[in-house]
Amino acid sequence: MAPERRWRSPEMLKHVFAAMALSTVLLAPVLVRAADEIPLPRQEWSFEGVFGTYDLASLQRGFQVYKEVCSVCHPVKHLYFRNLAEIGYNEDEVKAIAAGYQVTDGPNDEGQMYQRPGRPSDPVPGPFPNDQAARAANNGALPPDQSLIVKARPGGPNYVYAILTGYKEAPEGFKMLEGMNYNEFFAGHQIAMPPPLSDNSVTFADGTPATVPQMAHDVTSFLTWAAEPNLDDRHRIGFKVIMFLIVAAGVFYAAKRKIWAPIH
Amino acid sequence: MADVAQQNVHQAHPGETRRDFLLLTAGAIGGVGVAATIWPFIDTLNPARDTLAESTTEVDLAPVQVGQRLTVKWRGKPVFIAHRTPEEIKAAQDVDISQLRDPQKDSERVQKPEWLIIVGVCTHLGCIPLGQHTGDPRGQYGGWFCPCHGSVYDTSGRIRQGPAPLNLWLPGEAELASKALYKFTSDTAITIG
Amino acid sequence: MADTRPGATARIIRWIDYRLPFVQFLNHELNEYPTPRNLSYWWNFGSLSGIMLVVMIVTGIMLATQYTPSADLAFDSVERIMRDVNYGWLLRYLHMNGGSMFFAIVYIHLFRGLYYGSYKTPRELLWIIGVIILLLLVATAFMGYVLPWGQMSYWAATVITNLFSAIPVIGPGIVTFLWGGFTVGDPTLHRFYALHYLLPFVIVAIVLLHLVALHRHGSNNPLGIDQKGPQDTIPFHPYYTIKDLFGLTVFLLIYAFFVFYAPNFLGEPDNYIPANPMQTPNHIVPEWYLLPYYAILRSITFPILFISSKLAGVILAFSSIFILFFLPWLDTSPVRSARFRPIYKRVFWLLVIDVIALGWVGANPPEGIVVTVGQIATLYYFIHMLILFPLIGKLERPLPLPSSISAAVQSGGARLSGAGAPLAKP
Numbered sequence: 001m002a003p004e005r006r007w008r009s010p011e012m013l014k015h016v017f018a019a020m021a022l023s024t025v026l027l028a029p030v031l032v033r034a035a036d037e038i039p040l041p042r043q044e045w046s047f048e049g050v051f052g053t054y055d056l057a058s059l060q061r062g063f064q065v066y067k068e069v070c071s072v073c074h075p076v077k078h079l080y081f082r083n084l085a086e087i088g089y090n091e092d093e094v095k096a097i098a099a100g101y102q103v104t105d106g107p108n109d110e111g112q113m114y115q116r117p118g119r120p121s122d123p124v125p126g127p128f129p130n131d132q133a134a135r136a137a138n139n140g141a142l143p144p145d146q147s148l149i150v151k152a153r154p155g156g157p158n159y160v161y162a163i164l165t166g167y168k169e170a171p172e173g174f175k176m177l178e179g180m181n182y183n184e185f186f187a188g189h190q191i192a193m194p195p196p197l198s199d200n201s202v203t204f205a206d207g208t209p210a211t212v213p214q215m216a217h218d219v220t221s222f223l224t225w226a227a228e229p230n231l232d233d234r235h236r237i238g239f240k241v242i243m244f245l246i247v248a249a250g251v252f253y254a255a256k257r258k259i260w261a262p263i264h
Numbered sequence: 265m266a267d268v269a270q271q272n273v274h275q276a277h278p279g280e281t282r283r284d285f286l287l288l289t290a291g292a293i294g295g296v297g298v299a300a301t302i303w304p305f306i307d308t309l310n311p312a313r314d315t316l317a318e319s320t321t322e323v324d325l326a327p328v329q330v331g332q333r334l335t336v337k338w339r340g341k342p343v344f345i346a347h348r349t350p351e352e353i354k355a356a357q358d359v360d361i362s363q364l365r366d367p368q369k370d371s372e373r374v375q376k377p378e379w380l381i382i383v384g385v386c387t388h389l390g391c392i393p394l395g396q397h398t399g400d401p402r403g404q405y406g407g408w409f410c411p412c413h414g415s416v417y418d419t420s421g422r423i424r425q426g427p428a429p430l431n432l433w434l435p436g437e438a439e440l441a442s443k444a445l446y447k448f449t450s451d452t453a454i455t456i457g
Numbered sequence: 458m459a460d461t462r463p464g465a466t467a468r469i470i471r472w473i474d475y476r477l478p479f480v481q482f483l484n485h486e487l488n489e490y491p492t493p494r495n496l497s498y499w500w501n502f503g504s505l506s507g508i509m510l511v512v513m514i515v516t517g518i519m520l521a522t523q524y525t526p527s528a529d530l531a532f533d534s535v536e537r538i539m540r541d542v543n544y545g546w547l548l549r550y551l552h553m554n555g556g557s558m559f560f561a562i563v564y565i566h567l568f569r570g571l572y573y574g575s576y577k578t579p580r581e582l583l584w585i586i587g588v589i590i591l592l593l594l595v596a597t598a599f600m601g602y603v604l605p606w607g608q609m610s611y612w613a614a615t616v617i618t619n620l621f622s623a624i625p626v627i628g629p630g631i632v633t634f635l636w637g638g639f640t641v642g643d644p645t646l647h648r649f650y651a652l653h654y655l656l657p658f659v660i661v662a663i664v665l666l667h668l669v670a671l672h673r674h675g676s677n678n679p680l681g682i683d684q685k686g687p688q689d690t691i692p693f694h695p696y697y698t699i700k701d702l703f704g705l706t707v708f709l710l711i712y713a714f715f716v717f718y719a720p721n722f723l724g725e726p727d728n729y730i731p732a733n734p735m736q737t738p739n740h741i742v743p744e745w746y747l748l749p750y751y752a753i754l755r756s757i758t759f760p761i762l763f764i765s766s767k768l769a770g771v772i773l774a775f776s777s778i779f780i781l782f783f784l785p786w787l788d789t790s791p792v793r794s795a796r797f798r799p800i801y802k803r804v805f806w807l808l809v810i811d812v813i814a815l816g817w818v819g820a821n822p823p824e825g826i827v828v829t830v831g832q833i834a835t836l837y838y839f840i841h842m843l844i845l846f847p848l849i850g851k852l853e854r855p856l857p858l859p860s861s862i863s864a865a866v867q868s869g870g871a872r873l874s875g876a877g878a879p880l881a882k883p
Contacts, residue, residue: 050718078533078536078540083540144730148536148729148730151721151726151729152726152727152729152730153726154726156726227729229540230539230540230546233546234546234547234550234717234720235717235718237547237717238713238714238716238717238718239717241713241717242710242713242714242717245706245709245710245713246710248706249703249706249707249710252699252702252703252706253703255699255703256699256700256702256703259695259696259699260696260699260700263494263691263696
C-alpha cells in the first residue's frame, strides 16, 4: 500500500470525474449541433498521428495541382520558392521552378519597376497584384490565400478535401444565386468558386492517375505542408521530448517515494 | 501619522494659520505640477493627429446613379451610401413604424430623402451586411441582408427581421448618441465626421 | 580565487550573508522552510503556476525579439517566426499553448483554495493578492491574444474594448482613448504590445508579495488546521522539491502533448486569417479560459432597473472576479477544509459544475436554450457567492477536527475521508 495514498482525498477525485461526466453531458448539444451539417468525410492522411510525416511524392503532385490549377486564382502568400526544397526538389529543380515565374523587382537605376525570372529566395508570386484586382477578376469574390487555409478552417485538411470534392447538383427547390455553385460542405452551400478539379486536369509525371479524389488528396497534403511546414520536425522532436519526460517522471517518482519513505 | 504630527504642532502653536496656509499652498502647487506633468503622458494615448485627420471623409456623390450604392471607409468602418429610387423612398416612408423593433421614421434617418447614409455594420454582432453590390442578396425588404445571422434591413436601414436589436447606425450616432455626423456641403457632396 | 582550502565557499557565503543575507534567505525560505507534512498533490499547482510564469516570460521575450507590433506587419511577422526563425514554431506554440496551460493551473490552484478554505484567516491578504494576480493574468492574456493580429485577435479586441462603451456618458470617450483612434487599429496594437510586455513583470512583483504572504503563516493543508509545532512540518527541501519536480514532469507531459501533437487544438482557426476590419467572423469567441466571464457578460439580455443590459452584463462579468476579494468574509464558517464541512463539501462541486456550464454557454452562439442556461448559471454563481457561502457557514455542523496534523497522520488517514468517524477532540 502506498503510504501517501491516505493523504489523497479520494472523494475529490470522484467528484472530478463526476464533474467531467456532467460537462460531457452539457457539451453534448454542441456535438448534436455539429451533426445538423453534413459531417466532413474523414480521409487518411500520412501526416496524422504521433508518427505522421508528409508523403513527399504526394506533396510534389499536390504542388503540381496547385501550380497548374489553383494558382490561377489563389495566392500562397507565405511560401517561398526555396521552401520547395523541403518537399524533395533538389537545388537545380527549385531554381528551374523559380525561373519559370516572372516576379516584379525594382526600382532599377532609371527608377522603373521591372520583371525578371524568379529566384529561390523570392516568394511565390500570386495571380493578382492586390485584393481589389482579385475581386474585380472574380465577380467580387476574393479567392483566399491558400498558404494557411488548412489551419484557418475548422476541420483542416478534411474540410479542404471535402470542398474540393463536394460539388453537386443543387437539390430541387434550392435557390441559387447567380454565378454561385452548389457545394455540400460549404457553409450555406453556395460557393463562388466553380468546381476546380476534373479528371485529368493535370498529368502526373509519376504516372499516378489524375482522378479528382487523387488530385484533391494531393493538393490538400501540399496545402497542409504549406500551412505547417515544420510538422515533421514537430512530431519527431515531440516524440523524443515525451519519451524523455516519461523516463524523467518515472525516476522522479521513484526518488520521491524513497525520500518520503521515512515520513510515512 | 502625519495628521497626528500636525495636530501636535497645532496644539503647540495655537493660531498658527500662516504655516497652515503655506503647507496648503505647497500641497496645491505640488498637485497642480503633478497633474500637469501626467496629462501629456495620458494624452499621448488619445488619437494622434494623423488618426484625427482620417476622422472626416469627403464624398463626391455626383457619380452615384439613382439605385446605385457606394461604400466608403470612415474611421475604419464601412459607410453605406444609397442613392434611393423613388420606389425605395416610398417603401421606406410607408412603413407603419409602430410595427418596428426600433421605431424610427424614415425622415429621422435621412437629411435628403434620396440619399440614405448609414454605417454598414450590423447592430447584432458587427458583421458587414450584403446589399451594396448589384447581385447581392438584399433581403425581402430590398435593403440589406446580413449573412452572419440573417438580419434583414429595409431601404431605410431599419431592422425588420432577424436577431439584430437596432437599426443600422447613422454615422456618428453610436459614438455621440445624437444627430448624424455628416452634412451636405453641396447638392452632390457630403462630409462625414 | 587563489584560496582553495575546504571551507572557502562557506567563508565566501558568510562574507556575503553578513552584508546581504541572500543565501540565508534562500536557505530559510526554500530549503528549511517548514511545510505541513500532509500536503496532497493539489498543492503542486502553486509552484507550477510560478514555473509557468517563468516559461511564459522566457518564451515571450524570445518571441518579442522577432515580432513586429504593427497592423500591417504583425501577422506576417508571426508567420515568419513559425516558418523561418530557428525553432520559432516551438517558441510560438509553447507560448500560445502555455497561456492555456497557465490558466488551467491557476484555476485548479484557485479551486483548491476554495475547497480547502485557504482564504480564511490569517490568509485573507494572500488570497486577495492571488485574485489581483488573476485579474492581471486575464488582462495580459487578452492583450497577448491580440498580437498575432488575426481575425479573432482583431474582433476580440473590438468586442472587449467596446464593453467600456456601456459606461454612461464617458464610455465612448474611454473607448476612443483605449483604441487611440476610432477603431481598433495600429495604435491599439502598439499599446497592447507594450502592456503585454510590461504586465508580466508586474505580475512577478505581485507573485513575490504572494510568496511573502504565504511564508508568513505557511501553507494551508488538506486538514485546514494550523501547524502546532515541528512535529507537524517537514522541511521544504528535499520533500516538496522532489514532489514538485515529479508533478512538474507530469504537467510537462500534458503541455508537451499539446505543443507537439495538438498545437492548434485550443486555438481558433479564424486567427490564421489576417485581421480584416471590414469583415466580422460569424461567431466571435474568446479563448476557453475566458468563456465563463463572456457567458456572464452576454447572459444579461434585459435592462436591470435603469442600467442597460449591456452595462449590467459588463458589471456582472467584472463582479464575478471582484466578488472573490470578499470571499474571506462571505464565508462565515470557522472551519477551513471542506473535508470537515459535510454540506459545503458537496455544494462546492455545484460551483465547479456551474463554472463549466458557463464555459459551455460562452462557447456557443447566444440562441435558444444557451441563453436560458447562461442566465440560470449566472444567477447561481452569484447566489453561491453571496448567499450560499454565508448561509452554509451558519447552518452547517462541522465534523470534529483532528487535534493536530501529526496526530491525524499517526491515526491513519482512511477515516479522514469524510466518513465522520470520531477523532480525538483537541
